[in-house]
Amino acid sequence: MATYERRRYLFMTTDPVHVGTGGYRLGRVDLSIVREPGTRVPKIPGTSLHGAARAYSARIYESPACAGQGTNQEGRSGHCGRDDCPICYTFGYLSRKTDQEDSTVGYSGVVNVFDARVLLFPVYSMAGPVWVSTVDIMQDAGFKVTNVPSNWNVGTALLTWERNDALNLGWLMVEIAGKVLVTASQEWSKDERWKQVQDKIVLVQPALFSQVVNSNLEVRTSVAIDPERGAAEDKALYTYEALPRATFLTCEVVLDDYRDGFPKDDGKNPLQGKKKWEGPLDVLDAGLRMIEWLGVGGMGTRGFGRLAVVGQTISNVWPDEEGQKNEQQHGTS
Template identity: 40%
Template sequence: MSNAEYESKAYFAMSLDPIHIGTGGYRLGRVDNTIVRESGTNLPKIPGSSIEGNARTYAYYREVGNKDSKFKIPEESCALGKELNNNKPCGICPVCVSFGYTGAERTKLVNNGKGGEERISESLHGMAQFSDARILFFPVHSMIGPVWVTCPSFLKEVYEEKVEPRRKEELVISKQIGENHELKKLNLGWLYLDLDREENSPDFTNSSQFKDKFNINDEILERVVVVHDDIFEKIVNSNLEVRTSVSIDPRTGAAEEGALFTYEAIPRATILWFNVVFNQPENFNAKLMEKGQLRKAKGDDVERTIKNSFELFETLGIGGMQTRGFGRLRILNGG
């Protein structure tokens, strides 16, 4: 990590299962339980608060489960960041420093392991700030199998070359799709679009950004399709995962009357990206207890804690409906 006051790092993730981050309650419409969307684009997203909350819990799991850890083992209140069962956050473990805490005793005195005591802050905001995860490549079925759809306004954030269809009714295919299929048109779900013949087919597999920095595999990059900004939202919302479930009466083993409900989710194999801003703990006088001695926390300590927490997203998941096969998320460039 650099010595700047803060550093922003882009993370890319792939959904291993459908992901449902619900809005709460029921809605009139195509499904009963809808997912969170951006207000401006109406595109599904994973809120930064959801990522941060899960990351904090998983960081706590990793620290508690690491028998060889050289840092202070967090308390349960550290996982929450505030008082729990009359126990206050310690303020000197990796979880407290990385994700913040409140409610520690004002000007709390802590044994520094050197025969003296030092004061720590009553509260500290998190040294890692999470943005919302937005869709970059969205999987859609077509006549040539699955393709991953994106649009120019999102692609330009992470790709060095400009790729844009001339009209709404046209799309741009990757170089590999053009070489392997003789196409004049291509369907994306129910939508049937022309190929833009004047736009060169890009080879996304040659992008060092995608392969080396973001770790997106070739199987996806070879099947990327770029559509016009105006229709990307319609394609995404028309091809979300939609499931129907029912509650079972445990006494009879049959479905309960009136308990049928539907819900939607971001489908499996969607590529998303989000940013984490790492602040320098030295600027906030944050401290860590390491091997029984108090020392100043460093930016690398925060990044290590976040990295360790991301490893559990692939197993424990994020969002709701996890007992129904939802939620697992792989951070592609978390190392």
């Protein structure tokens, strides 16, 4: 396996996703979600994905103490830190030495998980649900966009289907500047979820994208219940926002296997009958795919947080001695 490798994931939210900022604020809602500082476009932080992937892969491996700084087999605080533990090897660990109470040993993890950025945002329109993005965002994610006009106004949009009349994006009305073709990579183009949206894409200018997204986030209202009366408590009403269902996001992960000593399967681990982990990226992949079942972020018990991996991951291995990149494909598990 290559020491350095980059994989790109395409996610789709199957539930609303709320990754909060950690406090209340005055404004549109009480509990807001994390946003990019410059564009104010919502995102899912890499820290949230990393923590969820570690916790879920630890469950798969039947080593819950390795999900966080729990209690190891010797009854001491910290991760197990064993040489044959794929969880600690992949995500790093901090553990006390067995012979010294105040001495700790640790290693950094070998996988880097970056923020998941919004790629296609669902919005209601007169033509039904459409997915809004920008040319730059689509191209940065590896999509090919053709027939883009050299000059088109901020208040206009490009569509992937034929239409002459103006189109509303929520409350905002935009004129049509032309038709474009958006082509996905072969790893993603065969997935049914992509096929459902590829002819319903609206591309707007970056100056308009943030406004469209933030105006169409899902906002819900909750209230605390008085257990004695079974009714709403006075002054306990609060609101929170979330990325809506069917939002597409892209995320990159990078393998930096500086230790080059991933524990090999000795036939005695809890993965018998399951897909074997050949390297750290397999451990991370198993955890990320469990998010489709167990979710990420807050409000998980209220039906929030699930993300599904769309298609296959796109993998680029570090260039070899001749400077040629070795392209690999990794199927779904």
